[in-house]
Amino acid sequence: xxxxxxxxxxxxxxxxxxxxxxxxxxxxxxxxxxxxxxxxxxxxxxxxxxxxxxxxxxxxxxxxxxxxxxxxxxxxxxxxxxxxxxxxxxxxxxxxxxxxxxxxxxxxxxxxxxxxxxxxxxxxxxxxxxxxxxxxxxxxxxxxxxxxxxxxxxxxxxxxxxxxxxxxxxxxxxxxxxxx
Amino acid sequence: xxxxxxxxxxxxxxxxxxxxxxxxxxxxxxxxxxxxxxxxxxxxxxxxxxxxxxxxxxxxxxxxxxxxxxxxxxxxxxxxxxxxxxxxxxxxxxxxxxxxxxxxxxxxxxxxxxxxxxxxxxxxxxxxxxxxxxxxxxxxxxxxxxxxxxxxxxxxxxxxxxxxxxxxxxxxxxxxxxxx
Numbered sequence: 001x002x003x004x005x006x007x008x009x010x011x012x013x014x015x016x017x018x019x020x021x022x023x024x025x026x027x028x029x030x031x032x033x034x035x036x037x038x039x040x041x042x043x044x045x046x047x048x049x050x051x052x053x054x055x056x057x058x059x060x061x062x063x064x065x066x067x068x069x070x071x072x073x074x075x076x077x078x079x080x081x082x083x084x085x086x087x088x089x090x091x092x093x094x095x096x097x098x099x100x101x102x103x104x105x106x107x108x109x110x111x112x113x114x115x116x117x118x119x120x121x122x123x124x125x126x127x128x129x130x131x132x133x134x135x136x137x138x139x140x141x142x143x144x145x146x147x148x149x150x151x152x153x154x155x156x157x158x159x160x161x162x163x164x165x166x167x168x169x170x171x172x173x174x175x176x177x178x179x180x
Numbered sequence: 181x182x183x184x185x186x187x188x189x190x191x192x193x194x195x196x197x198x199x200x201x202x203x204x205x206x207x208x209x210x211x212x213x214x215x216x217x218x219x220x221x222x223x224x225x226x227x228x229x230x231x232x233x234x235x236x237x238x239x240x241x242x243x244x245x246x247x248x249x250x251x252x253x254x255x256x257x258x259x260x261x262x263x264x265x266x267x268x269x270x271x272x273x274x275x276x277x278x279x280x281x282x283x284x285x286x287x288x289x290x291x292x293x294x295x296x297x298x299x300x301x302x303x304x305x306x307x308x309x310x311x312x313x314x315x316x317x318x319x320x321x322x323x324x325x326x327x328x329x330x331x332x333x334x335x336x337x338x339x340x341x342x343x344x345x346x347x348x349x350x351x352x353x354x355x356x357x358x359x360x
Contacts, residue, residue, distance in 0.1 A: 016199075016200075017200070018200070018319065018332075018341065018356075018358070019196075019200040019331060019332045019333055020196075020197070020198070020199040020200015020201065020331070021200065024338065025336055025338075126327075129325065139198065141356075143340065143341040143342060143343050143358055144338065144339065144340055144341065145309065145332065145333055145337060145338075145339040145341070146333075146336070146337065146338060147306075147331070147333040147334070147335050147336045147337040148335075148336040151199060151200070151327070152198075152199045152325065153199055153325055153326075153327040154327070155327050155328075156205055156326070156327045156328045157325060157326065157327040158204065158205075158324065158325075158326060159324065159325040160323065160324055161198065161323040161324065161325070161352070162323060162351070162352055163323050163348070163351060163352045163353075163354065166346070166348075166354065168343070168346075171342070171343060172341070172342055172343045173343075174343065174346065174356070176198075176321075176354070178198070178323055
């Protein structure tokens, strides 16, 4: 009988200003991310066999996402109304789901996935952190201060992490890897 | 004639959660700071001949401040009502001033000070950053996420910094030094 390891690594990936904003002011998306962070993100995403994100993130990034669909990485979009996006659905490449985060991870494991990236936005990070579903959180810390924007977590909490690794992506961008 | 160098180094020092909060929830002060950060802070403060902070910070930390008064470091408290604190005034050790940040720095330079630490809270950091009065910003980044609390800067801005140095104060606390 074959032993099947049921653990799937789940890693949150985020880019943030020094003062903790994951958007610049009320600008949607991460247009503020440095070139170095964008290159890192696209490279590292290739090491995951699935990723999840919210429907707002899908709508902002959809042209890039639709151009890069691949069976090597299932993109799962969390939405209360998956039927609304039926036209975009590409089984095993791009799917829409109303499952909660926990059920969704169970489903991905069942389908044999081993490494899942959680890509935001704020609501999705908040759910995964609050429900303790992340093994690691990777933060690209840009050397900028915005004063306003969306926050990583939208509710009061006190989460303690462990610093696992830190390095520079370029002169002014740090990559900080934390375990949860 | 003696040439007098009129530059005074002005360095903001702050401890922050990973999600950019300088207080934990609505708890005043920095009781959340790690032992390593507190040790660093007390050690590094000795390298400054003056420091400024807001009156709320004074009220929170006053017992420690009053125990440690010294002519080696002038503590200047920014308040709209300095007369209210006349009983606490110790010339050259602890003074209260209604001067704006810029005028206050000019006054400190005039008195021969060479290195000034800006210690918060949020309003004070905001004023010094908005008026571009800091040469450097040092952030102790604790491996914690709070979800709510006071932010470093209380108004929309887009400040770009340069990463100058980064190191760990202990396993989970990073010290990041930025130039402005």
